[in-house]
Amino acid sequence: MKDLQAILAIARQVGWGASEILKSYYHGTAKNPELDVQYKENEPVTLADIAVSRYILEQLQSALGHEDFAYISEETYESELTEKSAKLVWIIDPLDGTRDFIQKTGDYAIHIALVQDNRPILAVVAVPEAEKLYFATLGGGTFVETPNGINPIQLTSGKPIADLTIVASRSHRNPPLDYLLAKFPAQNHKSVGSVGCKIATILEKQADVYIALSGKSCPKDWDIAAPELILTEAGGQFTHFDGSLLQYNTGDINQWGGLLASNGEHHQILCETAANLLAHFPD
Structure with missing residues (x-):
């Protein structure tokens, strides 16, 4: 297997390429820009989702093969026979925020993660309309890449809880x-679409907290x-x-229950507050 930084370089290049494909559909410059929206389990799927999924899988598999890696993409997972025991698994969302993509809000992203032993060790989140690509490796920090260069990101806060900003979904509400x-x-x-875009607002210090609850819809591995x-x-x-960590490639693609992301400050108190409030929800 290549070392993690070499794999990251490949994933970043694939993320930028996928961004260009999505932008061509979004702005109507693709060879065939019709989205042909279909619905799968009440979630929209477009030709853009399928084209980018194919591109990412072809690029990663061409560069890295199948010997060391398995691959799970939102658009193809039902046809894949991925072994739960696969040591290294790519978990891919070619278009996170399809509803926002269709509605032209700009809040859509590409997620590419490499998971080992049920936990992510490498990640790329591309936000095409912002021309930004966020990337990280386990223990290596987070960086944002733009056409002007690469910069590290380190979160700080100092706000009291009452002054925090919560970023929430536009469409997945219950x-x-x-x-x-x-x-x-x-x-x-x-309100922001796409989990990747929501987390980007925290990285950009435009928000501090994201909360997700499973209901009729549930966040999936590739969303998170x-x-x-x-x-x-x-x-x-x-x-x-x-407070427990999320687990991926467990055989169940759903991330059940309550999830909370934060800039790190007040995290335990925020989680406890959310759990206590939800316990009093009038069924």
Whole structure:
């Protein structure tokens, strides 16, 4: 196997290439820009999702092969026979925020994560409309790459809880989450699509906390794996409400329960507050 930095260089290059493909569909400059929106389990899928999934898989598999790696992409996972015991697994979301992509909000991203022993060790999150690519390796810190260069990201805060800003989903809402957000001690709210874009707002210090609850829809491995690592390597935290770490490639692609991401400050108190509030949700 190549060393992690060499693999990261490949993943970054693939992330930029995928960004260009998505932008061509988003701005109508692709050879065939029609999105042909279909629905799978009430979630939209477009030709852009499929084209970028194919591109990422072809590029990674061409460079890295199948001997050391397995591959899980949102658009193809049902047809893949990925062994849970595979030591190194790529978990890919070719277009996170498809609804926002269709609605032209700009809040869409590409997630590429490499998972070992159920935890991410390498991550790329590309935000095409911002022309930014965030990347991280376990123990190596988080960086943001733009056409002008590469800079490290390190989170700091110093705000009291009441002054924190919560970034929440535009479309994946449910009554328990609305109840929780209404009762939470931090009442500054920001609506952003795509988990990758939400975590980017925390990295860019435009928000401080992200909360997700499973309901009719549930975050999947590919929604969370790459954003988690770019946040935690910058000094943030991303856990279940009980403080336990998220696990990936377990045989269940769903991330059940309550999840909370933060800039790292007040994280335990925020998790405890969320759990206590949710315990009083009137069923």
